[in-house]
Amino acid sequence: MTSLRLLFAGSPEVAVPSLDALLNSEHEVAGVLTRTDSPQGRRRVMTPTPVAARAHEAGVSVIRANRLDAAAASAIDDLQVDLGVIVAYGGLVPANVLTIPRLGWINLHFSLLPQWRGAAPVQRAIMAGDTVSGATVFQLVEQLDAGDVFATMTEPIGAQQTAGSLLQQLSLSGAALLSEVVDSLAAGTAHAEPQVGEVTLAPKLALDDGRIDWTEPAQSVHNRIRGVTPEPGASTSIDGSRLKVLEAAIARDTPSLSPGHFEFAGKKVLVGTATDPLELLRVHPEGRKAMDAAAWWRGLNSESEVVAS
Template sequence: MPARVLFAGTPDFAVPSLEALVAAGYPPQAVFTQPDRRAGRGRRVTAPPVKRAAERHGLAVHQPGRLGAEQVEAVRELAPDLMVVVAYGQILPRALLEAPRRGCVNVHASLLPRWRGAAPIQRALLAGDERTGITLMRMDEGLDTGPMLAQAATPIAPGETAGGLHDRLARLGAELLAERLPAILAGELPEQPQEEAGASYAAKITADEAWLEPADRPAAALERQVRALTPVPGARLRLAGVEVRVRAAEVAAGQGGDEPGRVAAAGAAGIEVATAAERLRITRLQPAGGREQPAADYLNGRPLQPGDPAC
C-alpha cells in the first residue's frame, strides 16, 4: 500500500520539497497552506506559492485560518503515515503532531540547534557564519527543539545574499527529504536529541534592523547586513538626506581622517562611506520609489561630496 503523506507549507521555500515528494512517488493526500492574502503594490488577493504548486499537480488544498479541532479531525480521518512541514507559518497543536503514524517532520533551514526560529538564513549571514545547511527534525511542541533525523551542510559563499542562500537551501532541503523519506517512513532513521548548549534563536528581522549605522558599526558587519537583507526588506541608508536601499556593497580600505557616518568618496567605483572601521563601498542601490541601479548611475542624478552625511 502506498505511503500516505500530508504536506504543510506556504512560501517559495517550501515548493521544492513539495515537488520532490511528487517526483519521488509520494504525492500528498492533502496540502495545508495559509489563506490567500493581499500582496504587492496593487494589494491584489494572491495565492501562496505552495497552493499554486499543489494545484498544478491536482492535489487537494486546505487553507484554514487556524489549525483547530476541525482540522485535527480531518487529518485523523485521512490516517496519514507522515506529515511533512516546511515553513508553514502556524504552530501545530499537539493533537495534530501526534495524528500521523510517524509524526510530523520539519525541513528547517539551519544546522540545528543553531538558529532555531523564523529567520535562520538572515541570522546566519548577519553573524558571519561560514556554513549553514538543512536539518530534518521530528517536530515536538517546542520551537524547533525536536530530535534530528538528518542534516546536510553547505558553505556560505563570499558575497552570497539571503535570496541566493534561500534558493540553495530550498533545493538542498528537497534533496535531503527525498533521499531520507523512505527510511523515515520505515522508522529506520535514529533520532538525535539536540544539544541545548549550542542552541541559538533566529528572531524575525525587525524594521529597525534594516537601517545601516556606519557611525557605530564596522564595514564588515554592514556588508553582512546588506547581504542578509537582500532582497527583502533591503538595507536602508540616508545619503545626504535621501533614503535609499543598499542592494550591493563591499568592504574597502579606510584612510586616516575619515569621519564615520560620512561619505568618504563617490565616483565610478561606487559610494564609499566611512564606518567605525574601514569603508563600506556601495556598488548598487535603489532610491525610495525608484529602480535599482549602479551607484555610479545614481551619482549622475544626485552627486555626493566627501563629508556628506550617511546615516
C-alpha cells in the same frame, strides 16, 4: 519500501522544491497545508502562496489556514495520513494536531540545529557572520525547533552571498535530504538523535533589522546588508529620504572615511564605517527604480557633503 500517505505543510517559494520532490517520489501527497491567500503587489491582488499554486497545478487538495484551529485539525484528520512534512509553513502545530499522523511530523529547517532555532535562520546566520550553514530534518515537537534530528547537511556561505541566494540553494539540497528521511521512515530504518550544542535563536526580521549603523565595523555592516537581502532590505537615510542598499562590498586598502560619510572616488561610491569603507554597488532610492550606485551618485547633483543618518 512501503509507500506513505503524506500531508505537506509549507507556504513560500523555498518550500516548493521539497513539495516537488515528494510529488515525484514513491509516496502519495494526500493534501497540502498552507497559509491563506494574501494581498500582493501594488494593486494588493489576493494571491495564493507559491505552495498552494504548485499544489493546484498537481491536482492536490489544499487546506488554507494561518492557525490550526478545530476546523483545520478536522480537515487534517480526514486525510488519514501517515506522516506530516513541514517546510516553512509559517505557523505552529499544536499538540492535538501533532498526534494526528501515525508517524507524527518531520520538519526541514534551514540551519544546523540547535543553532538558529526560529523563523529566520539563514538571515540571522549571515548577519552573525557565520561561514557555514545547512539544513536539518527533525521530529517536530511542541518546543520550537527542539526535536530529535534525523539528518543534517552543510553548505558554505559565500563572502558575498545574500540570504535570498543561500535560501534558494538550501531549498534544493534540503529537498533531497528531506526525501531521504521520508524514505527511511517508510522503510523503518530511520533513527533520530537528540540535538547537541549551544542553542541560538533566529526571530523573524523586522524593518528595523535592515537599518544600517555605519558606526559598526565594515564586516558587521556588510553581514547585515547580506542577511536582510532581499527582505526586509538594508537601508539608510540621506536628507530624510530612504536609500535601500541592494549590494555592497568591503573596500579594503582604501583610505578610511568617517562613519556614514559618502565619497565618490575612482568611479566608486564609498561610505565610511568604523573600519574600512564600504563600496555601494547597487541601490534603490526612494520613489525611483533600482540602479547602479555610481548612476545614483551622479544624479544627486550635490556639491555639499553627503552623510547618512
